[in-house]
Amino acid sequence: MQLAGKRIIVTGGASGIGAGTVKAYAREGAFVCVLDRNDAAGEQVAAEARGYNAGEVAYFHCDIADPQQVFAVFEQAGARMGGLDVLANVAGVENSGAAEELAPEVLHAMWSVNIDGTVFTNQAACRLMREQGAGAIINFASDAALAGMPNSAHYAASKGAVLSWTKTIAYEWGVKYNIRCNTVCPAIRTPMYEAWLADLSEEDRQAHLAAEKLRVPIGGSMGDVDEDMAPVMVFLASDASKFIDGQIFCVNGGRNMVRG
Numbered sequence: 001m002q003l004a005g006k007r008i009i010v011t012g013g014a015s016g017i018g019a020g021t022v023k024a025y026a027r028e029g030a031f032v033c034v035l036d037r038n039d040a041a042g043e044q045v046a047a048e049a050r051g052y053n054a055g056e057v058a059y060f061h062c063d064i065a066d067p068q069q070v071f072a073v074f075e076q077a078g079a080r081m082g083g084l085d086v087l088a089n090v091a092g093v094e095n096s097g098a099a100e101e102l103a104p105e106v107l108h109a110m111w112s113v114n115i116d117g118t119v120f121t122n123q124a125a126c127r128l129m130r131e132q133g134a135g136a137i138i139n140f141a142s143d144a145a146l147a148g149m150p151n152s153a154h155y156a157a158s159k160g161a162v163l164s165w166t167k168t169i170a171y172e173w174g175v176k177y178n179i180r181c182n183t184v185c186p187a188i189r190t191p192m193y194e195a196w197l198a199d200l201s202e203e204d205r206q207a208h209l210a211a212e213k214l215r216v217p218i219g220g221s222m223g224d225v226d227e228d229m230a231p232v233m234v235f236l237a238s239d240a241s242k243f244i245d246g247q248i249f250c251v252n253g254g255r256n257m258v259r260g
């Protein structure tokens with residue numbers, strides 16, 4: 001039980017990486033509050049995680065783009081758990097479009113979840129954590145922020161903002177409150193990736209899968225949520241990583257290597 005006694009909020013816990021993270025945290029003995037805007041799937045993940053009979057698990061509806069919901073739900077979740085040790089802010093959205101055609105409402109929808117949602121959830125977590133003088137925040141960026149992503153410039157830009165925000169609060173809140181903040185750039189098979197793949201033509205899909213084989217040294221494709229991502233999430237939430245702050249963790253089989 002690497003997370004026994006830890007009080008954790010996971011956003012985006014209804015699907016993909018968030019769902020795998022909720023289950024891993026519950027198995028390791030944490031009290032986990034699952035937040036999402038997809039209530040049916042979120043309740044289902046929470047029920048499954050509760051079934052391990054290890055940690056406690058509660059579900060809350062929360063749209064992270066809505067500041068009123070975020071601050072109210074974090075207060076409720078914090079009161080329920082008696083504080084907050086870790087925020088895993090996994091929720092995010094991705095879609096495609098030619099950079100020169102991206103409409104203001106498309107940009108706004110992307111910024112409001114990936115950028116504003118990161119800022120609001122992090123601020124709400126900080127208000128709970130600073131009272132304790134400790135905490136850990138894990139945000140989600142993307143290799144798209146490091147290497148670019150043709151046909152998804154607004155997504156890449158939103159994740160670039162997550163990296164800059166996280167590096168900044170890693171210092172600011174580290175000094176003031178002993179809150180450490182790190183970023184994950186994953187390449188993991190999830191419903192988000194499957195949806196992206198399904199949007200490609202058959203020819204492009206086959207070309208993509210063939211390119212993956214050459215591009216990814218470990219395994220030749222996207223990783224697995226439970227085997228490849230969840231153990232890293234447990235490490236970043238645990239005291240084993242308590243001296244790690246402001247770093248970028250690329251969990252991608254070596255697809256893009258962070259340049260020094």
Ligand SMILES: NC(=O)c1ccc[n+]([C@@H]2O[C@H](COP(=O)([O-])OP(=O)(O)OC[C@H]3O[C@@H](n4cnc5c(N)ncnc54)[C@H](O)[C@@H]3O)[C@@H](O)[C@H]2O)c1
Pocket residue numbers: 011012013014015016017018035036037038062063064065090091092093094113117140141142143185186187188189190191192193222
């Ligand atoms: N899967 C990958 O390989 C990959 C690559 C790069 C970055 N990411 C990032 O990792 C994170 C998780 O991605 P995933 O692949 O598990 O995606 P996913 O689509 O499987 O899950 C995302 C979850 O976030 C929730 N969500 C979306 N908007 C929300 C909002 N406004 N409020 C609350 N919940 C909301 C969705 O309902 C869903 O449950 C995202 O931030 C994504 O951008 C994933």
